[in-house]
Amino acid sequence: MNVTVVGIGAMGGGMARALLESNATKIVVGYDRNEQAVERFFNETSAVSKQSPAGIPKSLSDAISTDTNVVVISLVNEIQCDEVCFGGSTNLLSLLPKGSCVVLTSTVTATWAKRADATFRAEGICFVDCPISGGPARAREGDLTLMASGEVESLTFSRSILDALARDVHIIQGGAGAGSTVKCVHQLLAGVHICVAAEAMGRFSFNGMVS
Secondary structure, three states, X not given: OEEEEEOOOHHHHXXXXXXXXXXXXXXXXXXXXXXXXXXXXXXXXXXXOOEOOXXXXXXXXXXOOOXXXXXXXXOOOHHHHHHHHHOOOOOHHHHOOOOOEEEEOOOOOHHHHHHHHHHHHHOOOEEEEOOEEOOHHHHHOOOEEEEEEEOHHHXXXXXXXXXXXXXXXXXXXXXXXXXXXXXXXXXXXXXXXXXXXXXXXXXXHHOOXXX
């Protein structure tokens, strides 16, 4: 697979480096609007034969070619994802070849994931709604937990890349949007547990049980 990772910050940068070391990839290109992040990634990995021979990508169009098989998106929010996928005159929808695949690891709403899936697939591009759990260290080691959803052909096509990124790949039934729904529930449960733990510690402290 020839893979481009869009968004190479703490998480995306770790995932891109893990992909460079994977047998599932042939070429790995890292792209970010932060030019320093792109230069740092390219310079740190320039000795790896899988790095793009075209040099440092200066734009999204530089990072995508007719040979691109998979794009992994790791951006901060839904607004950024929408802009990269569909915004302006230069976006993934217009640049990616038919038969390629978009793997979205960012946290977005299920509604957006469903719309993105329908839009990409209408153009012959697979889409995987695949939110992640785990920090930068686990991303670098290819040890994340993935909650992947989408059409069967999309999941099958991207499976080797998903396995390269994760220790656990959970396939969520229900099509694109189901993964984002599970991630939302996951975040709510995590928040509830933090609040409950804080409440418990506060009560223990108030009663003199914690010094």
